[in-house]
Every structure is written in structure tokens, then in C-alpha cells.
Amino acid sequence: MSTSIRRWVTSWSVFDREYTIEQKETLLGYGLILPSILLVGASLIYPVAYNVYLSFTEVPLDPTESPEWVGLANYEALLTDPEFWQAAQNTLVFTFFSDVGATALGLGVALLFRNKFRGDGVMRGLVLLPYIAPLIAVAFTWRWLLQPTYGIVPHLLQDVLGIYSPGENIRQTMEMVIIFDTWRYFPFAFLLILARVRSIPEELYEAAKIDGAGRFARFKDITLPELKFVLAAVFLLRWIWNFNVFTDVWLFVGNNVPILGTFVYVKGFNTIPPNQGFAAAVANLMVIALFALVLVYVRYILDW
Amino acid sequence: MILKLITSATEALGGLSRRFRRQSIEAPLWERALFYLTLGVVGFVSVFPFYYMGVTSLVPESWLYSRVPQAIPALADLTLENYEALFGAESVPFVQYFLNSLFIGTVSAALGLAFSIFGAYSFARLEYPGRWVFSRGVLVNYMFAGILLVIPIFQIIVWAKLVNTRLGIIVTHFIFVIPLGLYLLGNYFRSVPREIEEAGLMDGYSRLEVIVRITLPMSKPAIVATYMYAFLLSWNEYLYASVILRDQSLYTLPIGIEQLQYAFQNVWGDVMAASVVTTIPVLLIFLYLQKYLVEGLSFGNMD
Numbered sequence: 001m002s003t004s005i006r007r008w009v010t011s012w013s014v015f016d017r018e019y020t021i022e023q024k025e026t027l028l029g030y031g032l033i034l035p036s037i038l039l040v041g042a043s044l045i046y047p048v049a050y051n052v053y054l055s056f057t058e059v060p061l062d063p064t065e066s067p068e069w070v071g072l073a074n075y076e077a078l079l080t081d082p083e084f085w086q087a088a089q090n091t092l093v094f095t096f097f098s099d100v101g102a103t104a105l106g107l108g109v110a111l112l113f114r115n116k117f118r119g120d121g122v123m124r125g126l127v128l129l130p131y132i133a134p135l136i137a138v139a140f141t142w143r144w145l146l147q148p149t150y151g152i153v154p155h156l157l158q159d160v161l162g163i164y165s166p167g168e169n170i171r172q173t174m175e176m177v178i179i180f181d182t183w184r185y186f187p188f189a190f191l192l193i194l195a196r197v198r199s200i201p202e203e204l205y206e207a208a209k210i211d212g213a214g215r216f217a218r219f220k221d222i223t224l225p226e227l228k229f230v231l232a233a234v235f236l237l238r239w240i241w242n243f244n245v246f247t248d249v250w251l252f253v254g255n256n257v258p259i260l261g262t263f264v265y266v267k268g269f270n271t272i273p274p275n276q277g278f279a280a281a282v283a284n285l286m287v288i289a290l291f292a293l294v295l296v297y298v299r300y301i302l303d304w
Numbered sequence: 305m306i307l308k309l310i311t312s313a314t315e316a317l318g319g320l321s322r323r324f325r326r327q328s329i330e331a332p333l334w335e336r337a338l339f340y341l342t343l344g345v346v347g348f349v350s351v352f353p354f355y356y357m358g359v360t361s362l363v364p365e366s367w368l369y370s371r372v373p374q375a376i377p378a379l380a381d382l383t384l385e386n387y388e389a390l391f392g393a394e395s396v397p398f399v400q401y402f403l404n405s406l407f408i409g410t411v412s413a414a415l416g417l418a419f420s421i422f423g424a425y426s427f428a429r430l431e432y433p434g435r436w437v438f439s440r441g442v443l444v445n446y447m448f449a450g451i452l453l454v455i456p457i458f459q460i461i462v463w464a465k466l467v468n469t470r471l472g473i474i475v476t477h478f479i480f481v482i483p484l485g486l487y488l489l490g491n492y493f494r495s496v497p498r499e500i501e502e503a504g505l506m507d508g509y510s511r512l513e514v515i516v517r518i519t520l521p522m523s524k525p526a527i528v529a530t531y532m533y534a535f536l537l538s539w540n541e542y543l544y545a546s547v548i549l550r551d552q553s554l555y556t557l558p559i560g561i562e563q564l565q566y567a568f569q570n571v572w573g574d575v576m577a578a579s580v581v582t583t584i585p586v587l588l589i590f591l592y593l594q595k596y597l598v599e600g601l602s603f604g605n606m607d
Contacts, residue, residue, distance in 0.1 A: 022431070028511055029430035036423030036482050043479040044448060047456035054455060063462045109346055112339070123343065127350050128597070132590050134540045136558040137579035141357040144572050152356065152373040159372075183349070191597065244449030247542045251562070261451045268455050269547050280455045287452055294447070 048287070051280050059276035067277065074281040084282065087263040094178060094249075094259055095242040101182030103235050106189020110197045111223070113190075124194075131187035139251035142180055146171040172256035180252055181242065189234045196230040197223070232302050236294070243290050260286050354583075361386050361577035365570040386573040390581070396567045398578065400553060401560030404470070405539055408556060412474045413534035416481025421527065423482070424489035425515055429501075445483040450543045458547050468550040476548065477538040484537060485530055488596075492526040493519065529596040532589050539586065557582050 055074055057067035078084050145153050148169050157164035170176055208218050246261035255262055268279030362382045390398050427435050466472030504514040542558040549555055561578045568574040
């Protein structure tokens with residue numbers, strides 16, 4: 001018995017064996033990725049599980065005390081909280097419209113860049129600016145542009161166009177948050193779509209022209225089908241990011257347009273006393289909802 | 305799936321140069337005019353906020369808070385007083401914020417890359433069972449944005465007694481850097497020709513020697529690019545810095561700038577000056593990164 005165990009142990013021992021090259025590669029492969037996996041696992045899988053646990057507890061303010069088990073109380077409180085439903089509804093509206101906005105604008109600008117023109121590279125760089133600049137800088141610049149008393153945009157709307165009443169704060173509206181987010185992320189869609197747009201063979205368009213296809217027909221029957229895949233991917237990625245958005249909205253309007261991301265933050269860190277168990281429950285529901293939405297999208301809409 | 309899409313998009317950009325054509329000369333005049341007009345509008349919309357940020361940072365209070373807002377200052381109006389106020393303020397250690405961000409970004413990007421270089425090589429090049437789990441696992445990250453994990457990670461930081469320390473924020477950023485490194489470098493290592501490595505193996509190098517002596521030196525530009533993306537990730541990160549750091553002397557730029565509004569008289573001039581100072585290093589990095597734009601930007605941002 002014990003010899004067979006010893007033999008078994010030896011046969012698996014890393015040190016006492018001659019390895020084939022393939023086995024060495026395998027060991028090295030695991031060895032090299034292990035630290036990354038452990039760290040990411042520790043920072044992803046463990047927190048996800050811990051978050052589920054925390055959502056069933058009341059997290060004490062004093063870190064030396066351990067969380068107190070409260071069962072489903074957080075979820076019950078959550079589902080009857082009108083603020084939660086408001087935030088959830090806002091999140092869906094925001095996610096959908098800013099995703100459509102960024103993807104559509106990105107597509108439009110990418111089509112504009114289909115043929116190379118003089119200054120093409122410089123223009124591309126300028127169009128990318130909203131996306132690559134630090135969020136804190138653009139969020140505050142937009143706040144300043146829209147500042148009710150001294151901001152240049154309200155001034156234009158009110159004194160020049162006359163479509164704005166004094167005292168109104170157009171920044172703190174869902175529409176403006178969507179516009180801001182569309183502006184910030186259309187370059188992302190643009191960049192990915194442009195790569196595909198420019199790889200559509202010119203011959204397709206020429207053949208269609210000879211067949212008498214008009215501009216719209218060429219767009220509908222050549223451009224769109226060729227771009228279907230990349231558009232679907234861009235829409236999906238932006239959906240995921242918009243759904244989980246926090247910093248963009250928080251730095252731009254604070255809690256004035258509450259969405260789920262800011263709801264988690266406010267409940268967990270910005271109310272007195274903070275209610276982190278409750279915030280954890282919100283985050284868990286977000287994870288479940290997002291997975292469900294993505295699954296439906298991938299299975300039924302994309303038909304992958 | 306997403307990975308495949310993005311890599312194919314990336315490859316397509318590589319094939320761009322073949323497809324470039326000049327705007328065809330036969331296009332009618334009105335069409336060309338419309339084209340440039342639209343292009344002008346797109347450019348204006350993209351750039352105007354940055355222009356206005358720069359202008360605001362360079363003019364005195366009286367210009368900003370006049371009854372009729374203006375867009376173009378006279379040369380005589382330009383002044384550096386906002387920058388002087390920003391860097392000279394007693395109440396706000398702005399230089400300290402800048403240095404904190406620089407330090408935290410430099411260290412966490414370096415730590416993150418030290419791990420992810422080898423991890424990325426492992427799943428990009430070595431054959432072993434279960435490898436696909438790792439390369440797909442990177443994508444699961446897309447789903448878990450910072451806000452979903454902020455409560456448990458904050459609790460772990462509390463438990464580790466790292467609240468309000470630089471180490472606390474470095475540890476968080478460093479771990480966020482790893483998936484980025486795995487993703488970008490994994491894509492890159494796949495494109496290194498196998499033959500070169502095999503030649504090394506033939507010459508009697510072990511696999512590890514091949515990595516250190518052949519593959520890594522060859523990949524230097526890609527590693528530098530990944531390092532810079534990792535740095536930017538930390539440079540821009542707001543959420544975790546805002547919950548972990550409490551003392552003003554530890555603030556990074558994003559929280560520091562957010563706090564500025566309470567500290568200054570001419571708030572907008574100073575906030576815009578701070579925004580310019582934060583944006584410039586980022587723009588310089590992107591000028592360098594041009595070649596790696598699509599790969600890097602497709603990973604998305606941390607929040």
C-alpha cells in the first residue's frame with residue numbers, strides 16, 4: 001500500500017523525473033502563467049464570491065468587527081426601494097442611447113474616412129482626442145462649457161438662439177449625459193469600424209455602380225453587410241461598459257442623474273452611515289442582469 | 305469571440321495601406337464641399353472642448369466671468385496666472401498630486417508587466433491542456449468593471465490595513481494592469497515568428513533562455529507600448545483612488561482635481577489649468593503610441 005503511494009507520489013514529483021520536451025513545455029507554461037492567474041483569481045474570483053457573501057450581511061463601520069448575517073434583508077430592501085428602480089431604469093436608458101449614439105456616430109465618421117484624403121492622419125488623431133484624453137479633464141471641461149451662468153453653451157442657446165431659459169441647468173439631464181458619453185466614446189467605435197471599412201474591396205462598389213445601384217443601395221447592400229460583425233462587436237462592448245459605467249457619469253453630473261453605478265458608490269461610500277451590504281447586493285444584481293442581457297444579445301440577436 | 309473580432313479588425317488596419325485611394329478627382333464639386341464641411345464639423349466637435357480648456361487656463365478671471373462669454377481671447381489677455389496659482393497654492397499641493405500619480409503609475413505598471421509578460425507568453429506560445437481557459441479568461445474581465453467589485457476589494461484593503469496608503473492603491477492598480485498586459489502582449493507574442501525561437505532551441509537554449517534572450521529583446525517596442533497603456537490606466541483611475549486615499553498629501557491627479565473646486569477663487573481657470581497639465585503627458589504618450597493605437601484602445605478603459 002505505502003509503496004504504491006510512494007510510487008504514485010514519485011511519478012508526479014516535479015524533481016525526480018526525466019521529462020520529455022513536451023512535458024517540460026507544459027510545466028513551464030503552467031509555471032509562467034501561475035502568478036498571473038493567482039493574482040487575477042485573487043482579485044476577481046475571490047471578490048466576486050466575497051461580494052455575494054457581503055450582500056447577505058450588514059457590514060459594520062468598525063473594520064475589526066465581522067459582518068453580521070442578515071439573510072435576504074438587503075435584497076428585500078433593495079427591491080422595494082424606488083431609488084433602485086429609478087437608477088435601474090436610468091441605466092437602461094443611458095446604456096441603450098449612448099451605445100446607439102457612439103456606434104452610429106462612429107460608423108458615420110468611419111465612412112467619412114473611407115477614402116484617404118490630404119491630412120487624413122492628423123484628422124484621425126484629432127477625432128480620437130475625446131477618447132484618449134483623461135476623463136477627469138474632459139468631464140470638467142464639459143462642466144465648464146455648460147456652466148449655467150458663465151458657460152459658453154448656455155450663452156449661445158439663450159442669447160443667440162433663444163431656446164433656453166435662464167436658471168436651467170442643462171448639464172444635469174439624462175440627455176446631456178448621453179450626449180457627453182456619445183462624444184467621449186464615438187472615437188472607439190470609429191477606430192474599430194474604420195479598420196473594417198477600409199478593407200471592403202473597392203471592386204464591390206464599382207461592380208454595384210455598373211449594375212446601376214444608387215448610393216443608398218450600395219450602403220445597404222455592401223457596406224452594412226460587410227460591417228455587420230464589427231458593428232455587433234462594438235455595440236456589445238460599449239453595452240457592457242456603459243452598463244457598468246460609474247466614473248464618467250459621476251464626474252460629469254455627480255448624483256444628479258442616478259444610475260446603478262453611482263447608486264452603488266453613493267450607498268457604499270457616500271451616505272452616512274454607508275451601507276456596504278446593500279451596495280454589494282446592488283452590484284450582484286448588476287452582474288446577473290448584465291450576464292443575462294449579454295447572453296440574450298449573443299444568442300438571439302447576434303445569432304453566433 | 306470578441307478577441308477574434310478585435311484581432312481581425314486589427315489585422316485589417318494593417319492591410320490599410322494597400323487600400324488607400326485618393327479622393328477620386330471625378331467627384332463633383334458640391335460633393336467634395338459637403339465632404340469637407342462634414343469633416344470640419346466632426347473636427348470642430350472633437351477639438352473645441354480642448355481648445356476651450358486651453359483658452360480658459362490662459363486667461364484672467366475678468367475674462368472668464370464677463371457677462372458675455374467669449375471664445376477667442378485677445379493676445380494681450382493671455383496670462384499664466386492660473387498656472388502660477390495652481391503650482392504656488394499653499395492650500396493645494398498640486399505638484400504633490402502630480403508626483404503621486406507619476407509614482408503610483410510607474411510602479412504599478414512595472415509590477416503588473418513583470419507578471420503579465422510571462423503569463424502572456426505562456427498562453428500565447430506554449431502548448432498545454434487548459435490553455436484556452438486562460439486566454440478566454442482574460443475576456444471575462446470585460447464584464448467586471450471596477451464598480452462591481454469596489455465593495456469587496458475595499459473590504460479586503462481594509463482588512464489588509466492598506467486604507468489611505470500608497471501601497472493600497474499600487475496593489476489595486478497593479479492587479480488591474482495584469483489583464484491588460486496579458487491581452488496586449490498575448491496578441492503580440494502570437495505574431496512573433498516561431499522559426500526564430502526554434503532556431504534558438506536548436507542552438508541549445510532552453511525555452512526560458514529563448515524567452516529572455518530572443519523573444520523579449522525582439523518585443524521591446526510592444527512591451528514599452530503595453531507599459532505605457534498600463535501607466536495610463538493608473539494615471540486616469542478615479543474610483544479606487546477616491547475610496548482608498550483620504551489624506552490630501554496622498555491624492556492622485558483625478559481626485560486632486562476634483563477637490564480643486566473647493567480651494568480656489570477663480571475655480572474654472574485653475575481647474576482647466578490642472579486639466580491641461582494632466583492631459584499633456586497623455587497626449588505625448590499617444591503620439592509615441594500611434595502604431596499601437598487600435599490594439600491598445602480596443603481593450604477599453606478600466607471604469
